[in-house]
Amino acid sequence: MKKLRYTFILFLFAGIVSFFGYTNQAEASNDYPVVFVHGLNGYGQDEIPSFVYWGGRANNVIKNLDSMYGDQAALEAVVSPYGSDWDRTCELYAYLKGGTVDYGVAHSQKYGHARYGRTYPGIYPQLSDTEKIHLIGHSMGGQTTRDFDSMLRNGNAEEQAASQAAGEQVSPLFAGGHHWIASVTSIAGVHNGTPLTDSPINQVVRDVINTGNLLGVQIPRDATTLKPMSTDYKLDQWGLVRKPGEGLASWNKRVINSKAWSSNDNSIYDLSIAGANAITARTDLSPDEYYFTYAGNATTTSSLTGRAKPIKGIAPYFSVGAAYIGNYGNDPSWWASDGCVPVISAKAPFGQAAQQDATTTKGIFDYSDDANAVKGTWQYNEPVQGWDHNDFVGLDAQGNRDQKNGTKVLTFYQDLFSKLRGLDA
Secondary structure, three states: OHHHHHHHHHHHHOOOOOOOOOOOHHHOOOOOOEEEEOOOOOOOOOOOOOOEOOOEOOOOHHHHHHHHHOOOOEEEEOOOOOEOHHHHHHHHHHHHHOEEEEOOHHHHHHHOOOOEEEEEOOOOOOOOOOOOEEEEEEOHHHHHHHHHHHHHHHOOHHHHHHHHHOOOOOOHHHHOOOOOEEEEEEEOOOOOOOHHHHOOOHHHHHHHHHHOOHHHOOOOEOOOOOOEOOOOOOEHHHOEOOOOOOOHHHHHHHHHOOHHHHOOOEHHHHOOHHHHHHHHHOOOOOOOOEEEEEOEEOEEEOOOOOOEEEOOOOOHHHHHHHHHHHOOOOOHHHOOEOOOOEHHHHHOOOOOOEEEOHHHOOOOOOOOOHHHOOEOOEEEOOOEEOOOOOOOOOOOOOOOHHHHOHHHHHHHHHHHHHHHHOOOO
């Protein structure tokens, strides 16, 4: 029975990423690079080269954009696949600027993990008020990019006070005053949470995350044999680093028993409705930046019940997820989903300014009218009908939909890139 429950959740959550339209490099108004931030269970293109997060088997979106627009036109950020949004935000800062991840004095003391994490060389160390970036986040990456944007601008008073009390220098991330972001784009973002993590089987979800079996992906892989190695949780702050000579059974036991999972400092809590609301409470919008969101809808309305039911042809795990969300609660606005995230959650964070995107008057993929883009508000579109959570990144574990949608996905990102470069940022 327990094995069946694990399999059920594995299918339920086995999802991951994508988007848009417009292509005239000659009309570029800015030359800021675009940084891609993955979601739950994400990984870097070097970890699974044959099945990249941004493009799946059919395309490598990052390399394609670089070949079209020049080296470092598109950058891939790699953060923890299971860490909390706070921790991922801190990792994103170090991954971009370079240096050792600083999770903060107050935060690390509150949750009982190490203050410092991995050290990175930095993929864009020149990031500054004049050398800005565009951020694109898929799924949980939508939360992380929002958090990062707000933290850079506003800092964090609690961390500032804790550092001062400890006689230590506060991380520049927590100091605030940095206006380094030109735009934030969220694709299938979990802004208001997903009912999947608030279900009665939430503990089983945590158990699956604990052992790293989501999607059946184990990373990184040996470059020569391509055999999966131990999952790279990127949770060094929790001591979840496999020791030399440590057996797999011992390693898995240590992971399962980690106090990381008994706290709220992890991905599953932040993807819940309560966790997502807490993130919204600490984020805001800048009047000087652009904000876009995109959602998919892989459901249709049942003529018998009026509830949302999954469309035919999507992966089994999204079909199960769509069915669960489509029968969640009594508010119809929560029923339509991409099989993982409700449309209402991907649309815009509750309580933050939002409006229909005026740049897509001819349809979801039309971006030719980017001059009408508005700063300081979430601009959303009607959901892409028939697209599930994975279609947005061309990533499908079954190996058919990513090939079928490959051209659409690649065009989507090429056009989005041109749209962002065309903004008056």
